[in-house]
Amino acid sequence: MIAVPHPIEARGLAKRYGDVVAVAGVDLTVRYGDVYGFLGPNGAGKTTTMRMLLGLIRPTAGATRLFGRDPLLEGARALDGVAGFVEAPRFYPYLSGRRNLELLADLDGGDARSRIDEALDVVELAPRAAHKVGGYSHGMRQRLGLAAALLRDPRLLILDEPATGLDPAGMRDMRALIRRLADGGITVLLSSHLLAEVDELCDRVAIVRSGHVVYEGALDDLRAAAGSSYRLTTTDDERAERVARAQPGVGGVSRDPDGVRFEAAGDEIVAALSVALVESGVGLLTLVPRTATLEDLFFALTEGPEAEAPVAPPAVEAGT
Numbered sequence: 001m002i003a004v005p006h007p008i009e010a011r012g013l014a015k016r017y018g019d020v021v022a023v024a025g026v027d028l029t030v031r032y033g034d035v036y037g038f039l040g041p042n043g044a045g046k047t048t049t050m051r052m053l054l055g056l057i058r059p060t061a062g063a064t065r066l067f068g069r070d071p072l073l074e075g076a077r078a079l080d081g082v083a084g085f086v087e088a089p090r091f092y093p094y095l096s097g098r099r100n101l102e103l104l105a106d107l108d109g110g111d112a113r114s115r116i117d118e119a120l121d122v123v124e125l126a127p128r129a130a131h132k133v134g135g136y137s138h139g140m141r142q143r144l145g146l147a148a149a150l151l152r153d154p155r156l157l158i159l160d161e162p163a164t165g166l167d168p169a170g171m172r173d174m175r176a177l178i179r180r181l182a183d184g185g186i187t188v189l190l191s192s193h194l195l196a197e198v199d200e201l202c203d204r205v206a207i208v209r210s211g212h213v214v215y216e217g218a219l220d221d222l223r224a225a226a227g228s229s230y231r232l233t234t235t236d237d238e239r240a241e242r243v244a245r246a247q248p249g250v251g252g253v254s255r256d257p258d259g260v261r262f263e264a265a266g267d268e269i270v271a272a273l274s275v276a277l278v279e280s281g282v283g284l285l286t287l288v289p290r291t292a293t294l295e296d297l298f299f300a301l302t303e304g305p306e307a308e309a310p311v312a313p314p315a316v317e318a319g320t
């Protein structure tokens, strides 16, 4: 069987500006049909990585393949079937939305012009297409950016913060739009600094911090890896702590004024502990599961103590 190349494969991507390491060795694999979230706080290196993916800037180290092709070596040919925007999409403000798309379609060639009406329909801008872009709201510009990408009839969309700056309804509409495009068979890589947005849209994520990927994989696996902890209050917490420590399968036991905390992987272990407590003469008052929310995990990954410093020794060369 011949291996089909992934829509995106990046290995060891790094970018340094003087002594600032914007991206410090990022590996990414985006598979067919993924709606892949590239998640990280401001300054984490999302935009810089996306620029490298699209061949807009040259990596200091590492390489990218889009459907198996290197955008630095193959230029426009590597971008066949690939579209999107990095940072905010840009348009001529004194021209209409439609005229802007016409100019882009002419640059692109092919049958891009024949897709303009459909693209405007998909992003629900048809009624405003004759108006100048200068009068568009931020959300309308983002949608026009998506329409411009659709002119290329993409198999892969790379979208840098498509929903940032939109109001809640605009965000919801943008999510629904991206979901529809993905359901229609387009692979999507989108960046965001909002976990909730990525959680709603994406199957897989890479979480970046200071240019490093601190997690890559399914969000469900991240949730599962957090494990389950519990808090217990009883008629005798001191004795409860001793019983919990002696109970098979129970770990991470500690006691504080709020009760006894412990970790247990599975309902049977929790049930067995409750029986053991009662048999020891300890009365149960409350037993509360404390599953870490995805938000807790995200902040722990992106705001906790760092393993590596983001700033490198002075660079020999400052690349572009």
Ligand SMILES: Nc1ncnc2c1ncn2[C@@H]1O[C@H](COP(=O)(O)OP(=O)(O)OP(=O)(O)O)[C@@H](O)[C@H]1O
Residues within 6 Å of the ligand: 017, 020, 021, 022, 023, 040, 041, 042, 043, 044, 045, 046, 047, 048, 049, 193
């Ligand atoms: N052209 C440049 N020259 C110097 N430093 C740069 C340049 N581009 C990016 N950086 C630095 O690289 C780091 C990553 O920036 P980048 O824009 O990729 O982050 P981001 O994750 O997209 O952030 P945001 O969420 O704010 O868009 C930042 O510290 C930034 O200042």
Ligand SMILES: [Mg+2]
Residues within 6 Å of the ligand: 046, 047, 048, 087, 160
């Ligand atoms: Mg950015």
